[in-house]
Amino acid sequence: MLGLPQLLLITGTTFAATALLTCGTLLTLHGSRRRSVSFRAVLVLCGALLSVIVSTIAVAAEMYLSDHDVLVLGWVIGISAVMSIAATWIVTGRSARASVAALIGDTRRVGAGDVVGPVATGWREFDDVSAELAETSQRLAAARAQIVELDAARQQFFAWISHDLRTPLAGMAAMAEALEAGTAPDPAVYLQALRSKVDTVARMVDDLFELSKLQSGTLELHREPVVLLDLVSDAVADVRLVAESRRVTVTQENVDGHLLWADPRELTRAIGNLLANSLRYAPDDSTILIRADTIGESQLVLSVIDQGVGVAAENLGRMFDVGWRADPSRSSGPANGTPGAGLGLAIVRGIVEAHGGSVRARHSAAGFHLDLLLPVADRG
Template sequence: MLTVPDLALIVLTAAICTALVTALAVAVLRWNSKGSVASQVTIVVAAAVLSIVASVVAVVLEMFVSSHDLTVLCWIVGVSAVVSLTAAWVTMHQTVGRSVRSLVESARRIGDGDVLQPQTPGLKEFNELHSQLAESSTRLAAARSEVDKLDAARRQFFAWISHDLRTPLAGMRAMTEALDDGVAPDREAYIRTIRTKVDTMTDMVDDLFELSTLQSGTLRLEPELVVLLDLISDAVSDIQPAAAARGVSIVEHGVEGHMLWADPRELTRAIGNLLANGVRHAPDHSEIVISAHTSDDHHLVLSIMDHGSGVDVEDLGRMFDVGWRANAARTTDHGTHGAGLGLAIVRGIVEAHGGEIHAEHVPDGFRLSVTLPTTIANDGSLGE
């Protein structure tokens, strides 16, 4: 029967052998720090096997066994160690190696812009990682598509804004040259036209500045309790001359009695842009209807409907984008389309108020609706 000192000697011998093999394994792992995952795992497995072999041989030597028994034992543990290490290497190469190669290939495909499908190349952790890569590739593809659309819209927007600025500038240059040369047939009319073009360009620059503050998040609203009818009256008075020139009448329905917390200046501008859009596309001698009601969730819904043909269904989600312009369905012979900023500014102002805007075809024409909260949240922001 083993005594306590014998057991202590066995434990100490095994601990020393294991510590030496572990130190050797750490050194080899550092030397092979840039090696494959399979080689790193094989080194760890080899260290575990070698520590057992070394401990067994060392303890047997301390037991003073015969040379014959020692030889048999060494052959047994030696063959077992070699076979175990070989099996470990093959297993790691076939499982871990295959999984790693699959992940490397997936990463390369993501870099090339491919969209991956979830796969199970090997071990559970690698399968989960591959699933995450597949999900990331889908999100990246969607992001790239959105960036491409935004880039195309940006290029188109700059082309349009350049045209819209160049055209009045060219006209103003020609008229100023005529005035300078003294060949203008009607000097006062030329001056009035130049002033009108300057006002148009000033409005366009103001729209660009407004849009930049909305998109950068630097717009600071100053909400107060306002009467909706007052805001609409101010917006209608501004657009009335353009509407009267085309025989378009603006009527109100259900607007009285509504109040909400809003920035009166910004919200009036948004309503004015919506009315200007309606007047621009409404048929001559038609009617624009402004209506309002409170929804079940205590939001105010303000709608502006004209009797125009509206935009194509596929453009309903794009008409509030920066630079978007109406297609032929909304084209009229009256005025210009502008730089495609008006509705984008409306969406920015409405969203800054915590609301939403959408467009829809109705039996009598085309309607733009704005949904706005009527109260201020506890944190001071606009909300329910």
């Protein structure tokens, strides 16, 4: 049985040999940071095996084994170590190189815009990277598709807004030329029409400015306690003349008795835009209903309901997008005027969301709804 001195000698020799070779391995790894994974893996294996070999031979020599026994032990351990290193280099190195090459190829494909799938490499870490790369490629593809869609919508929007601005401007130029040349049959009527077109252009420019503030997050709300009935009454007053010209009746239901914490100017604008949209598409001699309903104690639903055909179900979620225009079933006829540039409902959504609410469009037995879902308990 070994005594304490022998155990201390074995422990000290093993520790010293292992520490020395480990430090050497770490220094070598530091100097080979740009080498391949397989090379560094084999390097670590070599360091570990050398530690075992040197420690074993040193301890065997200290234990007064014969030279023959030490030599045999050295050959056995050495041959085993060389074969282990070779096997590691062949099996592990080849597998690691193939896995890295596959990941590099997938990365290049993702950079070129392709969508890749996860690859099973047999290495858990590489498999995790491959799965993350596949998920990232799918997210990038979705983002690229969204960018293409948004860019197309932006181009279409600019084409529409340019057309909608050009139309009244061309009319204004023609009327101004007629007045200047003295060929206008009734100058007073021409001046009134000119004033109307100036107001139209001014409203469009104002809408563009409002939308830019909403999209940039620079809209400042000045909230105060406001009575919903007052907001609705102001919005109805703004469209009364147009409604009367088309014999459209605007009625109210359950609007009284509701108090909101809101910016009265902005929220009146949102309600007015809803009314203007419903009035544009409501049939002549019909009724537009403004109704308020509560959901629990924290939310109010303000609905503007017209008797028009509404829009197709697949377009309900797009009605409040910037630049969206009605499908043919919702398009205005000659009696209804020309459609706007797709800004009104987008402004409505921006104002309502700035108040912490949301918007929606839906069909019901009562007609076509444009709903504002507003918080009533927010005092932010």
